[in-house]
Every structure is written in C-alpha cells, then in structure tokens.
Amino acid sequence: MTIKLAFIGFGGVGQALAEIILERKRMLEEEHGLTISVVAVADMMKGSIYNPEGLDVSKLLTCVRESGSVEHYPEDAKTIKGWTNTETIKNSNADVVVEVTFTDVKTGEPAITHCRTAFENRKSVITTNKGPVALAFEELSELAKDNGVFFGFEGTVMSGTPALRMPKTTLLGNKIKEIKGILNGTTNYMITEMEKGLSYEEALEKAQKLGYAEADPTSDVEGYDARYKTAILSNYVMGVPISHTDVECIGISGLTVEDIQSALEDDEKYRLLARITSEGGSVKASVKPERIAIDDPLAGVSGATNAIVYECDLAGPIMLTGAGAGLKETGFSLLIDLIHYHQQLIVAKI
Numbered sequence: 001m002t003i004k005l006a007f008i009g010f011g012g013v014g015q016a017l018a019e020i021i022l023e024r025k026r027m028l029e030e031e032h033g034l035t036i037s038v039v040a041v042a043d044m045m046k047g048s049i050y051n052p053e054g055l056d057v058s059k060l061l062t063c064v065r066e067s068g069s070v071e072h073y074p075e076d077a078k079t080i081k082g083w084t085n086t087e088t089i090k091n092s093n094a095d096v097v098v099e100v101t102f103t104d105v106k107t108g109e110p111a112i113t114h115c116r117t118a119f120e121n122r123k124s125v126i127t128t129n130k131g132p133v134a135l136a137f138e139e140l141s142e143l144a145k146d147n148g149v150f151f152g153f154e155g156t157v158m159s160g161t162p163a164l165r166m167p168k169t170t171l172l173g174n175k176i177k178e179i180k181g182i183l184n185g186t187t188n189y190m191i192t193e194m195e196k197g198l199s200y201e202e203a204l205e206k207a208q209k210l211g212y213a214e215a216d217p218t219s220d221v222e223g224y225d226a227r228y229k230t231a232i233l234s235n236y237v238m239g240v241p242i243s244h245t246d247v248e249c250i251g252i253s254g255l256t257v258e259d260i261q262s263a264l265e266d267d268e269k270y271r272l273l274a275r276i277t278s279e280g281g282s283v284k285a286s287v288k289p290e291r292i293a294i295d296d297p298l299a300g301v302s303g304a305t306n307a308i309v310y311e312c313d314l315a316g317p318i319m320l321t322g323a324g325a326g327l328k329e330t331g332f333s334l335l336i337d338l339i340h341y342h343q344q345l346i347v348a349k350i
C-alpha cells in the first residue's frame with residue numbers, strides 16, 4: 001500500500017523524517033508492505049512544491065540543504081510551485097499531512113488551522129507540534145473521527161519515546177493515579193551541564209546547537225513546553241480535559257549554578273518535574289523545579305533524556321525513559337504514527 005505525504009513545515013524534524021523514509025524504504029516495503037511517497041512540501045522560508053507522482057526525497061533534501069529552498073528542485077510538467085499551506089493541504093493528493101511547523105505556545109496557530117483543514121478535507125494528520133494537541137485536542141480528535149481519518153501525535157510528548165502509546169495500549173486496565181516526569185529535554189540537558197559547572201547561558205547555547213530547543217527557547221526555560229505536554233497527558237492519557245493554563249508553571253530561568261551545586265552538596269538534584277495527580281474526577285497539575293534525592297530514579301536521568309513514571313493501581317509504578325528531543329528520535333515518532341495508521345488501514349480492510 002502507498003501512503004502519500006504532504007509536509008507542512010520542513011525544518012529539522014521534517015527533514016529527519018524524510019531521511020528515515022529514504023533509509024528505511026526497503027524495510028518498510030518488505031516488512032510492512034508500506035511504500036511512502038512524499039508528494040508535497042510547504043514551508044515558510046523554503047517555499048513550496050507539489051508533484052502528484054511523488055518527489056525524489058534525496059534530491060529534495062539536497063536541494064533544501066544546499067540552497068535553503070525548494071526553488072531549484074528540478075521541475076517536470078506536473079510540478080507546481082508556490083502553493084500556500086492551505087492549497088497544499090486542500091488541493092494535493094496527499095493522504096497524510098505531516099504538520100511540523102513551530103509550536104506556538106500562545107495560540108497553537110497556524111498548526112491548529114492546518115490540522116482542522118486537513119480533517120475537513122478528509123486527510124489524516126501526524127504531528128509533533130504540541131499546540132494543536134494541547135489546545136484543541138477535543139475539537140480536533142472529534143473532527144478526525146467524524147471524517148474517518150487518523151490523528152497521530154506520539155512525538156508531542158517525549159519525542160520518539162512512546163509516552164502516549166504505551167499507557168494507552170500495554171498499561172490498559174490500570175487506573176493511573178499519578179503521572180510525574182521530566183518532559184523537557186532542553187532544560188534537563190541544561191541542568192545536567194550546569195551540574196558540571198557550565199553557566200546557564202553556555203548550557204542553553206549548547207542545547208540550541210544540538211537541536212533540542214524550541215525556535216523560541218523561552219518555551220523551554222520558562223516551562224511552557226513541559227506545561228503543554230502535561231496538558232496533553234491529562235487530556236489524552238488521564239482522560240481529564242484541562243487547559244495548559246490550569247497547570248501551575250515555574251521554569252528554570254531562576255535557577256543558578258549555585259542552587260544546583262548546593263543541592264548536589266546535600267545529595268540532591270534539581271529536576272524540572274511535571275506532575276499530574278488524579279483527585280476524584282479532576283486532576284492537579286504542575287511543572288516546576290524540584291529538589292529530589294540523588295537516589296531517586298528521576299535524578300539519574302541526565303542530558304536531553306526524559307523519563308516518565310505512571311503510578312498504576314495494578315502494575316505499580318512503571319517508569320519509561322528515553323530521548324525527549326532530537327531530530328532523528330522525533331522523526332521516528334512520526335514514522336511510528338505512520339506505521340500505526342497503516343496497520344489500522346490493513347485491519348479496516350480485513
């Protein structure tokens with residue numbers, strides 16, 4: 001089966017998925033019977049291109065990396081350049097829109113509109129953009145359902161680590177009483193570097209160079225990114241709809257090297273912890289730096305690695321740890337959404 005993709009946004013994560021599609025082409029075809037064809041890219045600065053027959057992903061990546069634009073991608077009679085995002089979503093023959101524009105922590109736009117437009121046009125969406133899932137989860141998931149299409153967003157929490165799919169599949173049957181975890185790679189990386197003596201500014205610069213930080217790193221250091229992820233966990237995993245503004249939020253911008261070193265002297269470590277505690281039918285949620293004992297499993301989580309603990313009533317505490325950011329890892333989260341979508345299509349046909 002062939003699934004046709006249109007990328008809206010083609011930065012680090014989008015290009016990482018494109019690379020994976022190239023690298024895993026044979027495996028996907030042989031082991032899953034899945035052929036992925038990239039038919040369109042629409043990006044703010046890099047421009048847009050569409051070919052209903054599919055683009056050559058290798059040439060596309062080379063072109064974007066060498067010239068910063070799709071402008072010089074070789075054209076044929078069927079190539080269309082210059083479509084807007086909306087035209088690409090509505091008019092292309094893509095089955096799936098890959099929404100990988102930047103996360104806007106105030107409005108969630110234009111990503112919410114991209115998802116809405118895709119669903120209204122009976123196109124599935126896979127995304128790593130937290131905005132639509134944190135701010136418009138109920139509306140968008142209903143719209144996807146009403147139009148019989150797929151909404152995949154595994155990478156919105158903990159990148160390629162299955163923080164969303166695991167509790168909704170293999171932990172089913174438990175009541176989850178509390179979720180706590182380290183949900184932001186940039187700040188965990190920064191705290192770890194500051195434990196080694198780097199200044200706040202040096203640590204942030206390194207995290208940005210490694211591709212962990214948001215386009216505007218204020219989202220990371222002020223805790224907004226983790227707050228979005230906390231809202232997603234409450235809405236999707238706990239099944240309790242909350243707004244990101246219901247999550248108490250304190251970032252790490254007030255944390256100094258001295259604070260971090262002083263904690264270490266007391267056999268403790270700072271971690272930016274997200275907590276969601278079930279209270280009857282509602283939840284209490286927060287994101288804030290907490291001092292935890294050095295032998296707490298979460299204190300052993302370093303660098304851009306994230307970790308999450310699900311307090312299950314039957315299975316007990318289950319901790320999942322893995323990358324919380326990174327281009328290849330986040331590209332993988334989109335691939336796993338695609339594979340799940342493909343598997344659902346196969347089941348629907350049986």
Ligand SMILES: NC(=O)C1=CN([C@@H]2O[C@H](COP(=O)(O)OP(=O)(O)OC[C@H]3O[C@@H](n4cnc5c(N)ncnc54)[C@H](OP(=O)(O)O)[C@@H]3O)[C@@H](O)[C@H]2O)C=CC1
Nearest residue numbers: 009010011012013043044045046101102103128129325326
């Ligand atoms: N990087 C990571 O580790 C992770 C990222 N995410 C999320 O994934 C998404 C993508 O991240 P990443 O690839 O790293 O970010 P980048 O900033 O590298 O890429 C975003 C791309 O989207 C483009 N873009 C921005 N606004 C628009 C728009 N209105 N229309 C079309 N294109 C637009 C940008 O264009 P240009 O630069 O050309 O202006 C850029 O190419 C973000 O929402 C992020 O929060 C989630 C988990 C981990």
Ligand SMILES: N[C@@H](CC=O)C(=O)O
Nearest residue numbers: 184185186212214325
């Ligand atoms: N900036 C985010 C990227 C993933 O969501 C982070 O650092 O965790």
